[in-house]
Amino acid sequence: MADGPVNNLSGDVLLSAYRSSTCGCCKGWLEHLKAAGFRVADNVVEDLVAIKRTHRVPVDLSSCHTATVAGYVIEGHVPASAIRSLLRQRPAVAGLAVPGMPLGSPGMESALRGEAYTVFSFTGDGDVRSFQQFGA
């Protein structure tokens, strides 16, 4: 257990999220991050497409909200534990994404069903890889 980076994994880390005003599951995801110790800046924006374009989120990986944390882009319902892994490992990627809105992911909880889903990493030049698997 290295001490330095670990300290950055809790309340010190600021995550800036961009979402539309009406998105219920985006709020759910932010609550999940707060509960996991992240400090969250919640930005309600009109034009999410522009935000995604600015942060070069691959269209194929898009979801309903976009965030930045420690220089990485976080797209969609990425679990806090995956973000922690990202910050611990510091891979040479642009960010992580959970495309779509899988049931059972943070903010998409469902009492009826859960689905397996993959957290992908992506780079600025479009290299997409599986980062972690969750669920089912």
Place this chain on the structure above:
Amino acid sequence: MARVHLNRRSFLTLAAGAMSATTGAVVLGRTGRPGGSRPLHAAETTIRSSVGGFLDLDLIAEETPASIPGGPAQVLTYNGLLPGPLLELNAGDAVRIRLLNRLDRTTNLHYHGLHVPPGGNADNVFLSVAPGATQIYEFTIPANHPAGTFYYHPHHHGTVADQVFGGLGGVLIVRGALDRIPEVQAAEEQVLFLKDLPTQANASPTGMGMGMGMGMGMMLGREGAVLTVNGQLNPALSIPAGGLLRLRIVNGSNARFWRLALEGHSLHLIATDGGAIEAPVELEELLLAPGQRAEVLVRGEQRGGRYRLLNLPYARGAGGMMGGMGRGMGMGRGMGMGMGMGRGRMGSGSEQQAPVPIATLNYVGSVTPLPLPERLLTVEPLPAPVRNRRFVLNHGMAPGMGMVFLINDRAYEHGRTDTSVLLGDTEDWDVVNTGVMDHPFHVHINPFQVISRNGTPEPYRAWKDVVLVPPGETVRIRTRFDDFAGRTVYHCHILDHEELGMMGTLQIEA
């Protein structure tokens, strides 16, 4: 006369060979290995026609190795077939089907579109057939039942979407007056069972994660990237120059909408879900939501050659999802966020961006030119309604439930009666979509007529049992609860949405 016709057609079909798409089923080897097809089933088992007014057969639901290029290694089948055996009946026939469940999860059968009793061991979707168990279904097709193209598939709440997505389903034809119209009778006949399957990488027919991978799941409804017609990739269809080809088309998908166009030919619609319309309607393209059927005539008006049957891209309204999640932004297709971003893998994981050829029509021989029928059958208008009801479709995060799909703000609950009606009554139902995704609304047992969409009267009368309600629209349907008291359901036929709560119970009181 109809009987002779039936037998002749069956004979011709069988004589054409086991792999002919005309049989409506591709033969899958039950013990075949992935990548190698090894047919075990004789062609005679793929069409089951009633004999002496009686149809009696076993349907075995099971997991079967498949050999569809690019498709999953395993699919769910009836009797080893995808689609299941083609059932061919006449109005008035008695049916006895023994369902054997060799799956590892509970199943049952729904006779989609048939007007038969909803209870007992007829079209009873509340029956549960456990793994290893057997259920006998028995009912009689009413003597006045319309001729048409119907669809049998599982309907057990909790497993229906997985099982339909996994491959289960088959076509049931009822023959009658439509088949005796001379021009229709003279047409060559072809069943097209439309089914999307997940790619091998994403496949696990019984698993919850099916169709995910890079993609989207139940929220928008799972689609597969492998587009099959009668269980085959790009099968050959044939038409004689000058002749007519009657296509009976069934959307057997969990969530995929099929938007069809045939190069060089119009489609002349002659029947919708519930049977004949009054006169052919010429279409350049045909949109079928899950569970919908259509019958069209194609004229062999070209001199020859090959023409592709195309599935065109269709956006099911997910574009508004990112902006309008949950509570009504009222965003429909092409509005708000812009489709480009919204329809990436937000859609399904297999979002289709360009036309895909799904079958090829070949000219073979020629016949004396056949005309289209001018008139078909009368579609009786229903009497004025005695009651009007409203059904509001949407989804959202519900306390304690998480993400649910709702009808009138309620998710499906077994045992609760949502709508109680009187046998013999005619009612108007306004089905309102206040969400951001398309919802095809299906009612069991009794067909309906679409009266209007957003107040605009429907251009022609037709019997339907699934109607597409796009975001922001109100569709008024009229139905009469005829002949059969009992308990049944209505629901969204994107079966993932049904599983997530978009279903209600309908109690028909005598």
